[in-house]
Amino acid sequence: MSRTTERTAAVSGTPGQVQAAGPVAPPRVSARRRRPGVIALSLALIAAGGAGVAVLLLQVGHRTEVVTVVRDVQVGQVLTNDDLGKASISLDPAVKAVRADDLDSVVGKRAAVELRPGSLLAPSQVTKDSLVKAGEQLVPIGLKPEQVPATALVPGQKVELVHVPAQGQADTGKSSDASPQTIGGRVVKASGAAPGTGIVVVDVATSAEDGPTAAAWVSAGALRLVLAAPDGN
Structure with a gap:
């Protein structure tokens, strides 16, 4: 047999011989079905988280102008503009402080308690009445x-x-049980x-x-x- 015939036989093959394997197909992967309930819950959690962050940012960014004490004020002393100042702070609603817009309303009143520099001025710390009244x-x-x-x-x-x-004196002339x-x-x-x-x-x-x-x-x-x-x- 000629070499040309041998090459042809090798390519075409003969009955009983194993033919060369063809290309292998990739395995089929079925797409996972997403349940609508899980998707809805995920979206709700994302929305809630975003809303919480927005509220937190608003609270941190909101500042209130309040009245502060800038020097020592004794009990009963009349407050002046030199005793008070202003500050912009993030104020908790539970904290009662005089707003900066009301500063003029507390000037001229008396300190009901001793005031220290650096503290916030509360409405209960001032009074319009004299601590020592007439009479x-x-x-x-x-x-x-x-x-x-x-x-x-x-x-x-x-x-x-x-x-x-x-001390050292007797309470003479009086009954010991007298009030x-x-x-x-x-x-x-x-x-x-x-x-x-x-x-x-x-x-x-x-x-x-x-x-x-x-x-x-x-x-x-x-x-x-x-x-x-x-x-x-």
Whole structure:
């Protein structure tokens, strides 16, 4: 057989011989069906997340102009423009602060509490009334550390000034079970404890008639301060 015939036979093949394999078809992959409910839930979550981010950005970006305290103001002191300033802050709705637009309405009023620089001014911290009213007198009372109530003394708190015998003096001529003399009063201001001694000075407003008596008790060391009931009784 000639070489030409052999090549032809090799190409065409003969019965019983295995023919060369053809191209292999890729495996069929069926498309996964997406359930409409899952798609709807995904879209809803994406929308909710976007709305939450938008609300957060709005809250962070919203700022309020408020009134601030720029220097120390004592209780009862009349507020001036020099005592107050303005600041733009992100204000929580639960925080009660005087808005900057209302600054003129608080100038000329009195501080109901001691004001510190850097703090926000709240409406409850100012009053248009004098802390010492007409017909009253102010009596300063020094209290030793053991005489200071554990409850904080705040302006407006009602107290009783109780007369007690001075140390080393006997209460002669009176029955031991007699009720002590008392004078009603109202706290105007309480200082911090003095360094070293711990003495706290409390300014108490009393009636003009009782003021001199209370001052005499203080001078004699025969006075104690007692907190009155919340309703004043």
